[in-house]
Amino acid sequence: MSFVYILLMQATVILYLHSEVTGKVEFTNLKCTSFDPKFSEFEYCHFKAINRTFKYLSLKVKLYETPITNVKVNVALLKRFGGYKPFLYNVTVDACKFLKNPSSNAVIVYLHGFFKSHSNMNHTCPYDHDLIVDKLTADFLNTQVTEVISFPFGEFLFQSQWFAYDILRASVNVYVTLS
Ligand SMILES: *[C@@H]1O[C@H](CO)[C@@H](O)[C@H](O)[C@H]1NC(C)=O
Numbered sequence: 001m002s003f004v005y006i007l008l009m010q011a012t013v014i015l016y017l018h019s020e021v022t023g024k025v026e027f028t029n030l031k032c033t034s035f036d037p038k039f040s041e042f043e044y045c046h047f048k049a050i051n052r053t054f055k056y057l058s059l060k061v062k063l064y065e066t067p068i069t070n071v072k073v074n075v076a077l078l079k080r081f082g083g084y085k086p087f088l089y090n091v092t093v094d095a096c097k098f099l100k101n102p103s104s105n106a107v108i109v110y111l112h113g114f115f116k117s118h119s120n121m122n123h124t125c126p127y128d129h130d131l132i133v134d135k136l137t138a139d140f141l142n143t144q145v146t147e148v149i150s151f152p153f154g155e156f157l158f159q160s161q162w163f164a165y166d167i168l169r170a171s172v173n174v175y176v177t178l179s
């Protein structure tokens with residue numbers, strides 16, 4: 001399950017499609033939840049702020065029932081208005097089909113290039129090994145936001161729910177601010 005890979009591809013597609021104001025995207029937190037520890041577990045899942053400008057996400061997912069050939073992900077964007085409320089986007093994607101043809105979308109080609117150096121999730125299904133995202137920074141979102149699109153300022157939550165064989169296995173929530 002290419003958790004953050006798909007999540008962030010989706011995030012960039014969202015940012016790409018909805019334009020208002022330009023600004024800087026920063027990660028503020030990361031929360032991973034396993035609903036089915038017999039299937040998959042997070043060995044670690046952390047957000048690190050080394051200093052004001054260098055912040056990154058790292059996570060490792062251990063997969064216990066490999067190979068995995070069927071993955072769906074529901075990604076919803078929420079914006080903070082007091083509490084987090086659904087905002088613009090809520091979609092379910094067949095991840096294996098989506099990864100099979102990344103060249104169909106210029107944004108995904110861009111992200112694929114980015115991920116090659118940060119993750120071992122850079123291939124199509126099946127997944128038969130533990131998944132790692134290593135020191136992923138928000139730089140690529142910043143590039144999209146500042147050079148390509150714009151987006152309303154505020155606090156956002158990219159909420160993702162991960163299904164294998166149509167059973168909910170895990171969630172990964174990425175909190176970001178745009179200022
Ligand atoms: C933040 O930390 C990174 C990595 O250690 C370093 O390269 C960078 O110079 C630091 N930036 C500031 C403003 O201290």
Ligand SMILES: *[C@@H]1O[C@H](CO)[C@@H](O)[C@H](O)[C@H]1NC(C)=O
Pocket residue numbers: 076078086090091159
């Ligand atoms: C997204 O849509 C699904 C299906 O309609 C729904 O179950 C889920 O609660 C929605 N998520 C959010 C954050 O609104």
Ligand SMILES: *[C@@H]1O[C@H](CO)[C@@H](O)[C@H](O)[C@H]1NC(C)=O
Pocket residue numbers: 116117118119120122123
């Ligand atoms: C995927 O990432 C690995 C490790 O970073 C790299 O060796 C490999 O060439 C990459 N594969 C593709 C298809 O980019």
